Amino acid sequence: MATITTAILGKKNVTAMSISNNDWVDATVEKIVIETPSVKTFTFKLPHAMHNIAGQHYELRLTATNGYQAARPYSSASAMANSDLLELTIQHVPGGEVTSYLHSQLKVGDPIQARGPFGKFFVWEPTMEESIFLIAGGAGVVPMHSIITSHRDSGSTAEMKLLYSARTFDDIIYKDDFLAAPTVEITLTKNQPADWHGRQGRINQAAIKEILDGFSQTPSIYICGMSPFVNAVTDGLLTLGISPATIKTERFN
Amino acid sequence: MTQINEGFTGKSAASDDRLPPGQTQVTQWPVLSYGPTPQIDKADWSLTIDGEVNSPVTLDWEAFNKLPQSTLTTDIHCVTRWSRFGMEWEGVLIDDLIALAGGLTTNAKFAIAHSYGGYTTNLPIWDVQGGHGMIATKADGEPLTPEHGGLARSFVPHLYLWKSAKWITRLTFTASDDPGFWEVNGYNNYGDPWKEERYSDEY
Numbered sequence: 530m531a532t533i534t535t536a537i538l539g540k541k542n543v544t545a546m547s548i549s550n551n552d553w554v555d556a557t558v559e560k561i562v563i564e565t566p567s568v569k570t571f572t573f574k575l576p577h578a579m580h581n582i583a584g585q586h587y588e589l590r591l592t593a594t595n596g597y598q599a600a601r602p603y604s605s606a607s608a609m610a611n612s613d614l615l616e617l618t619i620q621h622v623p624g625g626e627v628t629s630y631l632h633s634q635l636k637v638g639d640p641i642q643a644r645g646p647f648g649k650f651f652v653w654e655p656t657m658e659e660s661i662f663l664i665a666g667g668a669g670v671v672p673m674h675s676i677i678t679s680h681r682d683s684g685s686t687a688e689m690k691l692l693y694s695a696r697t698f699d700d701i702i703y704k705d706d707f708l709a710a711p712t713v714e715i716t717l718t719k720n721q722p723a724d725w726h727g728r729q730g731r732i733n734q735a736a737i738k739e740i741l742d743g744f745s746q747t748p749s750i751y752i753c754g755m756s757p758f759v760n761a762v763t764d765g766l767l768t769l770g771i772s773p774a775t776i777k778t779e780r781f782n
Numbered sequence: 783m784t785q786i787n788e789g790f791t792g793k794s795a796a797s798d799d800r801l802p803p804g805q806t807q808v809t810q811w812p813v814l815s816y817g818p819t820p821q822i823d824k825a826d827w828s829l830t831i832d833g834e835v836n837s838p839v840t841l842d843w844e845a846f847n848k849l850p851q852s853t854l855t856t857d858i859h860c861v862t863r864w865s866r867f868g869m870e871w872e873g874v875l876i877d878d879l880i881a882l883a884g885g886l887t888t889n890a891k892f893a894i895a896h897s898y899g900g901y902t903t904n905l906p907i908w909d910v911q912g913g914h915g916m917i918a919t920k921a922d923g924e925p926l927t928p929e930h931g932g933l934a935r936s937f938v939p940h941l942y943l944w945k946s947a948k949w950i951t952r953l954t955f956t957a958s959d960d961p962g963f964w965e966v967n968g969y970n971n972y973g974d975p976w977k978e979e980r981y982s983d984e985y
C-alpha cells in the first residue's frame with residue numbers, strides 16, 4: 530500500500546513517498562541486451578531507487594488498450610543497492626502472451642509496470658559465510674547470475690561454484706560475466722565448438738561429485754531450472770548422500 | 783491512469799469471471815516446490831491430527847484409506863499466476879478427520895499443516911472446516927504423484943495452492959497463529975486469490 534507522508538518545512542512542502550514492494554510503479558525500458566536467440570536482458574528505469582538481494586524476483590505487468598492486464602514473475606539478474614535501474618533477464622516462452630510481447634514488441638523508451646522485490650528463500654547475501662554450490666539449467670541461471678555477481682562484487686570469501694548447463698555455446702547467457710569467471714563451470718549438452726574447453730553433456734552424478742569434492746566443507750546447494758532438470762539433479766545429489774535439508778530448489782515449467 | 787502497452791492484446795478474455803484477478807488459465811499442471819521431492823513408502827506413511835483436538839489420532843495408510851472418501855471438483859490457483867480449471871480431487875474431508883479426533887477444543891483457532899521434508903503452512907480453522915478442505919490422495923482419478931504431493935496433500939482450493947501442503951504428515955490445531963514456510967519467506971499470511979493476496983508487505 531502506498532503511503533504518502535507530507536512534512537511542512539518552513540514554507541516548502543516536502544513530500545516523501547514510501548512505496549511498498551506490493552505497489553506497482555511506472556517504469557520505462559532503458560536498455561535491451563540480446564543474450565541468446567531466445568533470451569534478453571531488459572533494464573528498466575524506475576521512478577525511485579530500490580534495493581534487492583540476489584535471488585529475489587519482481588513482477589512485470591502489461592496493460593492492453595481495453596484495460597486487460599497480464600503480469601508475470603521474473604528473477605532479478607542482479608542484486609541492486611539503492612539503484613533506479615532494474616535488470617531482468619527473460620526467456621521467450623513460445624506462445625506466452627507476456628514474453629512474446631516483451632521479446633517482439635517492447636522497445637527502449639516504452640512504459641511498463643513493475644513491482645517487487647519478492648521472495649526470501651532462494652536468496653544469497655554477502656553476509657552468508659557458508660559454502661555454496663549453485664546448479665542451473667538453461668534460463669534457471671538468471672538468479673544464479675545475481676548470486677555470482679553479488680558474491681564477486683561484494684568481495685565475499687565464501688566458497689562458491691556454479692555449474693551451468695546450456696544446450697549450445699550460443700545458448701550461454703551472460704557470456705561476458707561467466708566465460709572467464711573462476712567460480713563458473715559450464716557444460717554444453719547438445720554440441721560444443723571445436724575449441725570448447727568446458728564440460729560436455731548433461732549434468733550427471735560424476736560431474737556433481739567432482740565439484741562437491743572440490744569444496745573444503747559440505748556446501749549448501751541451490752538448484753534452478755525446468756522441473757525435470759531439477760528432479761534429475763536432486764536425485765543425483767540424494768544418491769550421493771547429500772541431505773535434502775541442504776538443497777534449495779526453484780522450478781519453472 | 784495506467785499507461786497502455788501499445789500493441790499488447792493478451793490472450794485471455796478480460797471478463798472471464800471464473801479466473802481470479804491476475805491469473806492465467808493453463809491446461810498442463812505445473813510443478814513447483816522449494817526442495818527435493820520426498821519419496822514416501824505407503825508402509826512408512828502416517829497422518830497425525832493433534833494439538834487442540836479432544837483425542838489426537840494417528841492413522842496409517844490403510845486406516846486412512848478406509849475412511850469415507852469425498853470429492854471436490856474445483857479450480858486451482860497458484861500464486862505464480864496460473865490457474866487450472868475443473869479438477870476432481872478425492873480424499874478425506876478435514877471435517878471427518880476432526881470428528882475422528884473427537885472434535886476441536888474451544889481453544890482451536892488455527893490449523894498448521896506439517897509435511898515430510900519440513901514444509902509447514904498455516905490456516906484459520908474456518909478454512910479447513912465446513913467442507914472447505916480435505917487431505918487428498920487422488921486428482922482426476924489418479925493417485926497423486928510424488929511431485930504433486932503424493933501420497934497425500936492437504937487441499938484447500940479456495941486459497942493459493944501453497945496453502946495446500948504437499949506430502950502432509952501432520953495437521954496440528956493451535957490456539958495461536960504460526961506462519962509457515964512461505965508465510966515467513968515473503969508471502970501473504972492468508973492467500974485469497976480473489977483478493978490477490980500474493981506477497982507480504984516488506985516495506
